[in-house]
Amino acid sequence: MFPSAWEYHIAPQINDAVRWLLQEYGAAFDKFSNGLLKLLLSIQGMLQFVPWWGYVLIIAVLSWVAVKKIVPVVVLSLMPVIIGVFGLWGLAVETLAIVITSVVLALVIGIPLGILMAEVKIFDMIFRPILDAMQTMPSFVYLIPAMMLFGLGKVPAIIATLIYAAPPVMRLTSLGIQLVPKPAQEAARAYGATRWQLLTEVRIPLAMPSILAGVNQTTMMALAMVVIASMIGARGLGQEVLLAINRIDVGRGFEAGLGIVIMAIVIDRITQGMAKKWDPQKRA
Amino acid sequence: MDEMDTRRRNPEESPGSPEIAGKQSPSGEEKQAAIKINELWKIYAANDIDLDVEDEDLIKSLDESEESVVAVRDVSLEVNPGEVFIIMGLSGSGKSTLIRCLLRLVEPSNGQVVINGYDVTAMNKKELTEFRRHQVAMVFQHYGLLPHKSVVENVAFGLKLQGVPKEERRKRAMEALKTVGLEKWANYYPTSLSGGMRQRVGIARALVVESPVLLMDEPFSGLDPLIRREMQDELVRLQEEMHKTIFFVTHDLDEAMRLGDRMAVMRSGSIVQIGKPAEIFANPADDYVARFVQDKRDGIRKADEQMEKFAQARAQSEKVVD
Numbered sequence: 001m002f003p004s005a006w007e008y009h010i011a012p013q014i015n016d017a018v019r020w021l022l023q024e025y026g027a028a029f030d031k032f033s034n035g036l037l038k039l040l041l042s043i044q045g046m047l048q049f050v051p052w053w054g055y056v057l058i059i060a061v062l063s064w065v066a067v068k069k070i071v072p073v074v075v076l077s078l079m080p081v082i083i084g085v086f087g088l089w090g091l092a093v094e095t096l097a098i099v100i101t102s103v104v105l106a107l108v109i110g111i112p113l114g115i116l117m118a119e120v121k122i123f124d125m126i127f128r129p130i131l132d133a134m135q136t137m138p139s140f141v142y143l144i145p146a147m148m149l150f151g152l153g154k155v156p157a158i159i160a161t162l163i164y165a166a167p168p169v170m171r172l173t174s175l176g177i178q179l180v181p182k183p184a185q186e187a188a189r190a191y192g193a194t195r196w197q198l199l200t201e202v203r204i205p206l207a208m209p210s211i212l213a214g215v216n217q218t219t220m221m222a223l224a225m226v227v228i229a230s231m232i233g234a235r236g237l238g239q240e241v242l243l244a245i246n247r248i249d250v251g252r253g254f255e256a257g258l259g260i261v262i263m264a265i266v267i268d269r270i271t272q273g274m275a276k277k278w279d280p281q282k283r284a
Numbered sequence: 285m286d287e288m289d290t291r292r293r294n295p296e297e298s299p300g301s302p303e304i305a306g307k308q309s310p311s312g313e314e315k316q317a318a319i320k321i322n323e324l325w326k327i328y329a330a331n332d333i334d335l336d337v338e339d340e341d342l343i344k345s346l347d348e349s350e351e352s353v354v355a356v357r358d359v360s361l362e363v364n365p366g367e368v369f370i371i372m373g374l375s376g377s378g379k380s381t382l383i384r385c386l387l388r389l390v391e392p393s394n395g396q397v398v399i400n401g402y403d404v405t406a407m408n409k410k411e412l413t414e415f416r417r418h419q420v421a422m423v424f425q426h427y428g429l430l431p432h433k434s435v436v437e438n439v440a441f442g443l444k445l446q447g448v449p450k451e452e453r454r455k456r457a458m459e460a461l462k463t464v465g466l467e468k469w470a471n472y473y474p475t476s477l478s479g480g481m482r483q484r485v486g487i488a489r490a491l492v493v494e495s496p497v498l499l500m501d502e503p504f505s506g507l508d509p510l511i512r513r514e515m516q517d518e519l520v521r522l523q524e525e526m527h528k529t530i531f532f533v534t535h536d537l538d539e540a541m542r543l544g545d546r547m548a549v550m551r552s553g554s555i556v557q558i559g560k561p562a563e564i565f566a567n568p569a570d571d572y573v574a575r576f577v578q579d580k581r582d583g584i585r586k587a588d589e590q591m592e593k594f595a596q597a598r599a600q601s602e603k604v605v606d
Contacts (some may be wrong), residue, residue: 187428190389191442191493192417201444205432 018148033155036101040154044097052089055080059266066273076269079262086255088237092263095236098154098229099222099263102161106218110166111211114173118207119199124174131167139164139228147232157226157234164225168217176210177203212275219271223264237263316401317362318497318529319369319386324395326356326381326553355381356392357553363546365496366527370540370561372576373550379533382550383501386531387420388412399497400529417446421490425502427482429474435485436461436470442493460492461485463522480511491522500532504539516542537580541565549573 022029050058060077067073083092117124142164146156180203188202204211230238237259244253330351346352355378363369371379384390386397388404397404402415421442429438436457437444443453461467464484474482483503490498504512516539523530534540540547541561548558549572557569568574 183424183426183428184430186389187422187424188430188441188445190387190416190420190422190424190428190499191489192413192415192445194413197445201441202430206430208432 021149029149033150036155036158040097040101040158043101044094047093047097047100052080052084059270062270063266063273066270066277072269076266079266083259083262086259088240088256088259091235091237091240091256092259095223095226095234095238095260096263098158098161098226098234098236099219102158102165102226103215103219103222105158106162106166106222107169107215109162110169110214110218111173113166114170114211114214115177115199115204117170117174118177118203119195127170131171134163134167139225140231142225143229143232152233154234156232157229160229160232161222161225165218165222168221169211169214172214172217173207173211176207176214179210180206208278209275212271212278216268216271216275219267220264223260223267227260316365317398318365318367318400319361319363319531320396320398321359321361321382321386322396322398324356324359324382324385324397325354325393326378326385326390327393328353328355354553356385359395359550359553359555361548361555361558363529363531365529367545368523368530368532368543370544370547371531371533371550372535372537372540372547374535376552377550378553379535379550380501383422383499383531383533386499387416387422417442418493419495420497420499421493421495422499422501423483423486423490423503425505427474427479427486429482429485429489431474434471434473435466435477438474438485439488439492442489446493456492457488460488463491464488464518479507480515483507483515487519487522491526496529498528498530500530502533502535505534505536512539519543537565537576541580549576 056077059080060073063073063076067076080092083089113123113127117127142160143156146160146163150156150159177199184202184206185198188198193201226234226236227238227241230236230242237256240256241253241260244250244256327346329346343354343357346354357378359382361369371382373379381390385392386399386404388397388407392405395405399415399419402419404412404415407415430441433441436454439460440448440453440457443456448456458467458470461470464487466481466484466488469477469481474485477485483506486503504515507515520543532543544561546559547561547564548555549564549569550556551572557564557573564573565577565580568577
């Protein structure tokens with residue numbers, strides 16, 4: 001056994017630090033928390049305003065734009081009906097609201113950081129190990145700091161989801177920009193492109209397929225995380241899964257699980273289809 | 285065309301580039317070379333070294349080291365205004381590096397480049413950007429087109445970088461496309477074009493900025509022989525109207541002889557011979573150049589033999605008829 005005399009805990013210090021943070025900046029955290037909650041509630045309000053057949057219609061249109069094939073469009077747009085039939089519609093909309101909020105925030109933060117990583121070497125050196133650590137960290141761990149700073153509820157769920165979901169889009173944005181073919185960049189420089197023009201006219205547009213793949217990945221990660229975040233009170237479909245586990249109600253868990261899978265498939269197909277359309281190589 | 289000539293001799297009057305006017309070289313008074321390269325070196329080294337090109341031991345050690353390459357070695361030459369100047373050499377001889385040094389796509393290690401009176405090597409970043417926008421235009425072997433922009437947008441790209449308004453740059457780009465015979469393809473994307481057509485787009489993009497100097501880095505090397513020939517003829521035709529100063533890199537002796545007013549042969553970074561293509565063909569300076577022209581001579585000799593045989597056969601058949 002490990003000698004018990006060598007035992008040393010940093011837990012008290014961390015707890016102290018968090019307590020100190022809350023004491024000193026509690027008001028700021030509250031303000032931030034309220035703002036985030038307002039954003040979430042307005043998104044949720046909009047989503048709840050749309051009737052169920054509205055979703056069928058929206059999915060039909062979006063998947064038609066993305067895939068342009070009749071069978072996938074019909075299948076995709078009928079899938080949400082299953083969620084409704086299981087009586088999970090309201091919970092699914094709540095989940096969707098959290099996913100959309102955290103994905104939007106993850107993209108707003110992640111894409112610029114990804115661009116910065118590609119453009120400035122020091123940022124790359126700083127962020128790369130952090131991203132590695134973030135992606136190998138078990139997702140439950142993210143719940144702890146979020147919960148410590150923002151308590152229980154939807155706001156910490158959004159924070160945890162956003163932190164968990166941001167790395168793929170950062171990575172793929174940076175990678176996409178770094179892999180832009182050199183000849184196109186050389187030509188742009190030869191005609192007098194400034195660094196900014198090179199970035200906006202050549203590097204970002206040509207990295208777009210990769211960036212959109214990152215958006216897709218981020219959305220998928222958010223959907224996975226939002227289930228786990230139900231442990232700290234995110235409600236939604238995840239809560240249903242959690243309840244089913246606690247009660248060992250296999251059937252109920254399956255229904256809720258299927259609901260999440262359906263959301264994932266629909267979102268994945270649509271975003272992937274959009275990403276493919278963007279690929280300049282395939283434009284005629 | 286006259287306007288272009290005056291612009292070349294008086295760079296300070298050239299529109300849109302006030303910032304670089306101060307960089308006039310003192311030698312600007314007398315008859316000026318369009319491109320003047322003085323003792324230019326480019327050394328790729330693994331770690332930064334303090335380069336002293338006078339230090340022969342250092343150069344020798346760099347040559348022997350596997351981690352460093354002397355790509356351009358003490359190159360000095362002058363290109364006259366309105367001239368088509370060819371740089372010829374095998375791959376790896378440093379010709380592509382040399383042409384990139386002229387607009388500092390590759391940063392020279394040592395030496396000076398003066399183009400139309402502008403000391404390129406002394407420019408700061410901003411001056412260099414202005415210089416690239418207005419004074420030179422480059423055509424690449426790899427075309428360097430932007431796949432996410434349509435053909436006309438690609439042609440207008442240089443103008444967009446200059447800040448020319450949308451309507452005007454589209455109009456000028458369409459004119460340039462007409463010059464290379466691609467106006468019907470304006471709204472297509474480069475991926476749907478053949479290699480020859482893509483390079484026409486590359487040429488149109490270079491023409492539209494109306495720069496006095498054109499840099500061409502093996503522009504036709506990737507094309508099949510028939511298209512290559514066609515493009516060469518087209519360049520000759522365009523040059524008759526434009527009278528630009530063209531700095532043209534190739535490894536093809538045929539191309540050099542067809543297009544060049546003068547040419548320089550490069551080997552492992554150095555210029556081995558400069559002169560009119562016909563002179564070099566007739567009097568190769570050393571073995572390397574001789575080997576270069578040998579193939580071509582063999583070709584001509586074989587053609588002569590064939591012609592002779594043909595003539596004999598014909599003479600005989602005429603006898604028979606008689």
